Each structure stands twice: as C-alpha cells, then as structure tokens.
Amino acid sequence: MKFEQKIKQLMERTRNPFEIQRYFDATSKVKLSEIRAVMKANQSDLPGWGRPCLQRHIISRRKAYAQSWPDADLQTIIDHKRLHDQGRVIMCQGRDGEYIIQYAIPVRGRPLRCAAYFYGG
Incomplete structure (x- = not known):
C-alpha cells in the first residue's frame, strides 16, 4: 500500500481512523477502508471504537x-x-x-x- 508507513506513524499519535483520513485529505485521497486495513493488520481488532x-x-x-x-x-x-x-x-x-x-x-x-x-x- 502506498501510504502504509505514514498511516502507521499517525497511528502512534492517534488510533482514530477519521483523524488519519483528515490528515490525508489535505494532501491526497486515502480511503477509510485502506486506513482500517492497515490498522487491522497491526491488531486483530479496533477496541474502543x-x-x-x-x-x-x-x-x-x-x-x-x-x-x-x-x-x-x-x-x-x-x-x-x-x-x-x-x-x-x-x-x-x-x-x-x-x-x-x-x-x-x-x-x-x-x-x-x-x-x-x-x-x-
């Protein structure tokens, strides 16, 4: 995935997929499903969301x-x-x-x- 490393960096600051998507909206279009795919790859679940x-x-x-x-x-x-x-x-x-x-x-x-x-x- 093109932005996987940047998504992982942002995940260290926040676990909110919508904040991560807002960051990318300013520079490029990244779908929420792509962000969640990276998040799920790191953890089996998104607890607390x-x-x-x-x-x-x-x-x-x-x-x-x-x-x-x-x-x-x-x-x-x-x-x-x-x-x-x-x-x-x-x-x-x-x-x-x-x-x-x-x-x-x-x-x-x-x-x-x-x-x-x-x-x-």
Whole structure:
C-alpha cells in the first residue's frame, strides 16, 4: 500500500481512523477502508471504537472513568449540540470496553422538530 508507513506513524499519535483520513485529505485521497486495513493488520481488532458501521459518526470518545470529554473535542461537541437542537443530528452515546463514545448521527431529509435540549429555545 502506498501510504502504509505514514498511516502507521499517525497511528502512534492517534488510533482514530477519521483523524488519519483528515490528515490525508489535505494532501491526497486515502480511503477509510485502506486506513482500517492497515490498522487491522497491526491488531486483530479496533477496541474502543464501537461498531464499524457507526464509526463514521464518532465525534469524541473518552475513558469511562474520565471526568469529561477531551479538550480537543469540546468545540466539536458544542457545534453538534447546536445541530442537535436544530434537529439536524441525533446525539447519542455508546460504550465499547472501557471507552464511552459520543456519536452525532445526521438526520436524513427534513430536520426533526422537537424542543431544544441543550441550549433552550
């Protein structure tokens, strides 16, 4: 694979396949499936990342015993809370092993009409 060594270097900093893909989007197009193939070759599993079909919706994750979400993800979470109040995404959490995962799943079609949950009216 063309970028295998660079993917392995980035994996030392982060195990998030989406952060690795964002790095490559700036320079070249690397498919998420290629990144995951390299990750799976190094480990038999991707522990702590939830179900593969939901991984593209991850906006943050933390250890279950951590007091709060990582500081690097706080602005992303705030932005998605606003989108949730507008009815454009559904925010939910899941757990995989010792990690709690924050998801933001886009709503298809028209935004949902519901009372604002995070920021009031």
